[in-house]
Amino acid sequence: MQKIFAFFKLIRVVNVIIMMIAMMLCYYCLNDYLIAEDLLDRKFILLLISVALTAAAGYIINDYYDVKLDIINKPEKVIIGNIFSRRQAILFHSVLNVLAITASMFINIQVVFAVITSSILLYLYSVSFKKQFLIGNIVISFLSGFMVFIIWLFNKSIPVHLILFYSSFAFISTLIREIIKDTEDIDGDRNYNCKTLPIVAGIAKTKNVIQSMNFIFVGGIILLLLYTNQISFQSKNSENIFSFYILILVLVPSLSVFYMVNKATTKKHFSRLSLVLKLIMIAGIFSMLLIKF
Numbered sequence: 001m002q003k004i005f006a007f008f009k010l011i012r013v014v015n016v017i018i019m020m021i022a023m024m025l026c027y028y029c030l031n032d033y034l035i036a037e038d039l040l041d042r043k044f045i046l047l048l049i050s051v052a053l054t055a056a057a058g059y060i061i062n063d064y065y066d067v068k069l070d071i072i073n074k075p076e077k078v079i080i081g082n083i084f085s086r087r088q089a090i091l092f093h094s095v096l097n098v099l100a101i102t103a104s105m106f107i108n109i110q111v112v113f114a115v116i117t118s119s120i121l122l123y124l125y126s127v128s129f130k131k132q133f134l135i136g137n138i139v140i141s142f143l144s145g146f147m148v149f150i151i152w153l154f155n156k157s158i159p160v161h162l163i164l165f166y167s168s169f170a171f172i173s174t175l176i177r178e179i180i181k182d183t184e185d186i187d188g189d190r191n192y193n194c195k196t197l198p199i200v201a202g203i204a205k206t207k208n209v210i211q212s213m214n215f216i217f218v219g220g221i222i223l224l225l226l227y228t229n230q231i232s233f234q235s236k237n238s239e240n241i242f243s244f245y246i247l248i249l250v251l252v253p254s255l256s257v258f259y260m261v262n263k264a265t266t267k268k269h270f271s272r273l274s275l276v277l278k279l280i281m282i283a284g285i286f287s288m289l290l291i292k293f
Contacts, residue, residue, distance in 0.1 A: 058122030145171035
């Protein structure tokens, strides 16, 4: 039983479930013509499984190459080497990737290409990109946005402007959070010879970058509020509720990030900032529900 729980922890099962929920919301809420039963479509279920397995494999290979680093940053959470051997971790990674690619073959060639590309990028991120200046952050953020865009590759009847908005939302919010996490883990990363933004540029300049990116992020949210008439809501009341929801649960917390970044000086401060960004991302995902209802 301990190994089962450890495996779920290794693949970040909560994150994977959130990812699958986000994809289901994208597919159902952003498409005017779908009904709830369409979520049970065989090919769509295979898409969910394929993306979930790819992400799970990515988490495993990331931990595999991060064992020494995690012993410094979060020793209480190290699984590979304690509960599972390194050989078992590689086996899990390989099997999950093979299953993901196999499942994608029953969908379409574009999804197959997307899954293979994502698997390769996740591997390269773990081996090399994450140690390099900004490249790792951009790759993970791209994959976060691509998770939304793959829905359009699966079903092109979804309005592309909505897909692009939520893809962009996922990209920039993830990028901000990844840089915050690098700042939080600066001590361990420095010992591991990483060249992350806070190590290369220093914490003060990194905070300026975060503030600039958050300014762009907030600007995008404000534009969304100004152009909600471009979204096909089920009713006028839905549009008003959506605007209020975005204002209170996305815009206001995003504005608070400016203050929190300015005051952040310790690992605990940046950890709290990372949590706030994660909650903003989750709130943004669930805003899709208000488009359909």
